[in-house]
Amino acid sequence: MSALDYVTGPALEQGHDVALYAPRIFRREARRRGVEFHRAGTDWTCDPAVQQTAGEIWKESGNPPFNRYVFGELWPDQAAAKAHDLITMWRRERPDLVIAECSDLGAHLAAKVLDLPVFAADNGLGPVLLDLWDTDIAPALTSLYKQHSQDTPLLPAMLTPAPVPWFYRTPPPAARAVRRTVAEFRTVLPERLDRSASCRPLVYVSLGTLTTAMPSLRAVVESVYREIMAALSGIGCDAIVSAGDLAQDLPSTDPRIEAPRVDAVEHVRQPALLRHVDLFVTHAGRASLLDAVQGTTPVLGMGVLADQPDNAGAFARRGLGRALDLTARPGEISDAVTAVLADSHYRDAMIAADAELSQLPPLDIRELRDSV
Template sequence: MALRMAITAEPIPSHVSALDHVIRPAREQGHHVALHASGMFRRDARRRGVEFHGAGTNWTCDPTVQRTVSAIWSGSGNAVFNRYVFGHLWPEQAEAKARDLLTAWTRERPDLVVAECGDHGAHLAARILGLPLLAADNGLGPLLLDLWETDIAPALSPLCERYELDAPTLPAMLTPAPVEWFYRTPPPSARAVRRTVAEYRTVLPEWLDRSPSSRPLVYVSLGTLTTAMSGLRTVVESAYREIMAALSGIGCDVIVSAGDLAERLRGADPRVTVVEHVPQPALLRRADLFVTHGGRASLLDAVQGATPVLGMGVLADQPDNTASFARRGLGRALDIGAARDQIADAVTDLLGTARYGAAMSAADAALSQLPPLDFAELRESVRPGAVGASPSYGI
């Protein structure tokens, strides 16, 4: 049976890509898929062949928001940043997003809602309308669980009371990796499912689809969010320069994907190519090493390319992610402020030690063995929530 599926995302540049493990199989199974998100994702929906409906605002692009959170990260560290951003700012946006979704879903009621795990407005709207609801873990699941009782639930409680709902709850999650890879204490409500990426991201552009040289290929990307935040650009640009300086003394070819910083980083070294964007999953099947900020999607792209990583986590879940991968032997982790000699030593070790590649190949095999999503089965296993009643999830 074909379902009308509503998928939601919050306005972070990479977050629709992080939902491809839901979007692609839903389309392949013949379901009607609509993405409900802010206007910044209209093009992403078109590329994936799904319907688009505007919901919420591009609030993360507000210069005041960016300056504030950058100052908190720079002055007080990542833990305080996480508490402010995910425990305060994200719940604060929930009501506006919920209003847009209530209008859309009252007009055309979906059979199943799969909302980004941090999209509290979508969770609220689904509960008010009694819609079957699942959360798609985009990497923030562990942070949300850590902050739930102390920060997020108290922030959402007044909204739930206003709509005569019971206490806020985090929906059961679909996570596209073995749960123990990223969760210190695996939550019973998380189901590990097979990971897929958008088809267009699996094809190399013509300039990259060429015979490889005899030198190893190192791919460098520190993500999209940090380069878009004015207060973090200086830190990230400095990190890129240290990485590029370290790699210039090693016999390798380098591709750097640096978003808005690309023009500032281009230089004369013919072995270093600096671009704004590349189809990362496709490139990582060619690369020998990935220097990354450690976002969840980027690390899983590396696993599926069997490419060891040098993780340099910046903010949010990234430092914990890179530390987890290092513990599992899938690469190494350094601080974002690491000096070029430290980076060069780590890169030399990673390129010269076979066990990292072997560990990544084993991780790729484990990832490929996860069960595929069956949305018709999921729809039957989720009991819709209702106003004034606590939803029960059968996963």
């Protein structure tokens, strides 16, 4: 849901009725944002067998085969169920505008079948989908489109919450960059995480939540957390490590990790915390990197899967931090952390990037609807 805050927030502020059509796992997050919820599609991403297979492909064959399997095979396979649910519901209550995640292939089809104006909202997967579209995704969708008497599958015009060149070597068709907003509750920092009294640099670490759900990846990511925490224990900094349900075991079972200077927690309000830290060690997911820009916090990117490795490299090339491979050892990590903390140019580059991000035009829902 956080990847769509730049759409739902402005729509609500502009007085529109906003409804989320999604699997039930998103119900709570929709309600936290004041968005009406309707269940559509299935919770297939929570299927242990799917998670196991996807994780094994990544572990054994690497990221490109993982992307082809997940985004070129699984997502198209699930589009039929989502399209069926949406066509049924939208025939009863027709929306004025559809803004669907770029990876929500079923919603794109449903909107096309019902001749509804539709835009694809970039959730970070836009570059991956474009790379796979002609070779994997469009061929996999062709039969489903024919069943609904539709032409060749095409991505709708893209909305993206960042300057297009930041993440795209080749811009997607009709791309429209719009201002990024964050849900208000995510901008408040709990008092227990306020470390303003410390004179040491504060490093925040998070490798995301997706990988810990995949059994084959979970052990790998846990090991990476331990290497990062061991590296941070050896330099003069404090650290907050957000590691989900891995957090309870990380410090207590590794003698290299010095507590409480390296504090493992399950979850933090990331946009709020990033306004108070000196460096972000991140898996380089799109939303996390943009949180870092808006917090003017340099990054050390350690991409895991999907778009993340490319994102980490893109930010390093822009001087917004550094990038390391996931297999980096504690010595390499501590050297990179020390180098970024010691060089003010990284923070200056982030301040400039934040200014560029804030100059994007706001998302105007009515204007968007009228432009179709």
